[in-house]
Amino acid sequence: MVCEKCNTEISTGLKFCTKCGSKLLEGAPGKGLVKVTGILFIVFGVFGLSSSISNAISNVFVFGDLPEFSLSRSLMIIFMGLRIAGSILYIIVGVLGIKYCKYTEKGKLFKCFAIIVIIHIIVSSIVSILFSQALSTDLGHDTNLLTTIIGVIAWSLFGSILPVLYLIGAQKKINTLRGN
Numbered sequence: 001m002v003c004e005k006c007n008t009e010i011s012t013g014l015k016f017c018t019k020c021g022s023k024l025l026e027g028a029p030g031k032g033l034v035k036v037t038g039i040l041f042i043v044f045g046v047f048g049l050s051s052s053i054s055n056a057i058s059n060v061f062v063f064g065d066l067p068e069f070s071l072s073r074s075l076m077i078i079f080m081g082l083r084i085a086g087s088i089l090y091i092i093v094g095v096l097g098i099k100y101c102k103y104t105e106k107g108k109l110f111k112c113f114a115i116i117v118i119i120h121i122i123v124s125s126i127v128s129i130l131f132s133q134a135l136s137t138d139l140g141h142d143t144n145l146l147t148t149i150i151g152v153i154a155w156s157l158f159g160s161i162l163p164v165l166y167l168i169g170a171q172k173k174i175n176t177l178r179g180n
C-alpha cells in the first residue's frame with residue numbers, strides 16, 4: 001500500500017508509515033464511490049456547460065418578448081448564470097473527486113463540495129419556480145403553480161442523487177478518520 005501523506009510504498013500489515021510516521025488507512029474507504037460520481041459530475045458538467053451556454057445565446061433572442069425591466073427577464077438572467085456556474089462547479093467537483101478519491105483526509109473537502117452542490121440545486125429550483133411564475137405574469141400566460149413546483153421538486157430530487165452519493169463517499173472517509 002501507499003502512504004496517503006508522502007506517497008511512499010509501504011509493505012502491507014504495517015500501521016504507520018515507515019518514512020513520515022503517519023497512520024496508514026487500509027483500502028481507501030469511499031474511493032470507488034467518489035471516483036465514479038466524480039466521473040459523472042464531469043460528464044454532466046461538460047454537457048450542462050455546453051447546453052447552458054447555447055441556451056443563454058438563444059435566450060438573448062427570447063429577451064425581445066420580455067418587458068425590459070421585468071422580473072421575468074432578471075430571473076432568466078439569474079437562472080442562466082446559475083446554470084453556467086453550476087456546470088463549472090460540477091466539473092471542479094468531478095476533477096477533485098477523481099484526483100483525490102484515494103485520500104481519506106480529503107473527506108471533509110468532498111463533503112463541503114457535495115453540500116455546495118445541494119445548496120446550488122435548491123437555489124436553482126427556487127429561482128426556476130419564481131421565473132416560471134414571473135414569466136406567466138409578464139407574458140399573460142396561465143400556468144399552474146402546483147404543477148411547476150412538483151416538476152421542479154422531482155427534477156431536483158433526481159439531480160440530488162449524484163451529490164448525495166458523493167456525500168456518502170465523503171462521509172465514509174470522515175468516519176474512517178474518526179474511527180482511527
Ligand SMILES: [Zn+2]
Binds near residue numbers: 007008017019020021
Ligand atoms: Zn508517509
